[in-house]
Amino acid sequence: MNKFIWRIIQLNFLVLPVAVIFSILSDVHVVADSSVGSWLFNLYTTFFIFGLVVLYFFVILNKGTIKPISNDIKNGMFFIMLLGYGFLLAFAIFGSLPKLLHGFSSSEGAIELTVEGKSNIRTRGECSPHIEVKEVTFFLDNHICVSDSVFDELMVGGKVTVYGKVSKYGLEVNHIR
Incomplete structure (x- = not known):
């Protein structure tokens, strides 16, 4: 389980920044529906909850290859990581994914x-x-x-x-x- 969680975190550190850069630099204007209940919103929610579970194991339960985190900063670190992850994931799902799909279907x-x-x-x-x-x-x-x-x-x-x-x-x- 430790290697699996660590691999997911490494993948996020690679994919999410690349997706944000692609979203910013692309000249495609997104017209895909991202309202509550749409496929994009559901995909975002699924990945966010999965990321929340991974961050919970990594930060709160101290499962991972990084030194155990002290109890004094666990909650604050978890909250900051959660906000950062949610923000980067929003760029990737709502900005980059429709632009990538547009390239294949336009x-x-x-x-x-x-x-x-x-x-x-x-x-x-x-x-x-x-x-x-x-x-x-x-x-x-x-x-x-x-x-x-x-x-x-x-x-x-x-x-x-x-x-x-x-x-x-x-x-x-x-x-x-």
């Missing part, structure tokens, strides 16, 4: 999106002008870069047609009308 097409907001203020990491659309579900991908002429024509609540690679998991924008 095809050229068009999709109609609802404009939720407009901004022509340049901020770090975002283009200007850009729009936020209702259908994009991952918070890092919520803005789509548009030209000045398209930006001026759009209204909040209006529809925009996006052309590019489209799947039920995400979209890659080539141009907008």
Whole structure:
């Protein structure tokens, strides 16, 4: 059991940071449903509970190859590890997995999106002008870069047609009308 738990922890330290980096660097906008009860949310919950059990064995029960943890810091360390694991896992499941699946299932097409907001203020990491659309579900991908002429024509609540690679998991924008 010790080797199994240790291998899972090592796998998490490898996979989760790679998934976070992939999620941040990918130009795919996630449109997969991540609401309570969806397959993505259920997958997140399953992995989170499994990770919770592994962390419980590792931290609280002191099962592992690391020196036993003193009782004074067990609960605090468990809570901090749990929050970090939950955050990294959310990036991996809600951001990276749909983007990876999009790469295998996308095809050229068009999709109609609802404009939720407009901004022509340049901020770090975002283009200007850009729009936020209702259908994009991952918070890092919520803005789509548009030209000045398209930006001026759009209204909040209006529809925009996006052309590019489209799947039920995400979209890659080539141009907008």
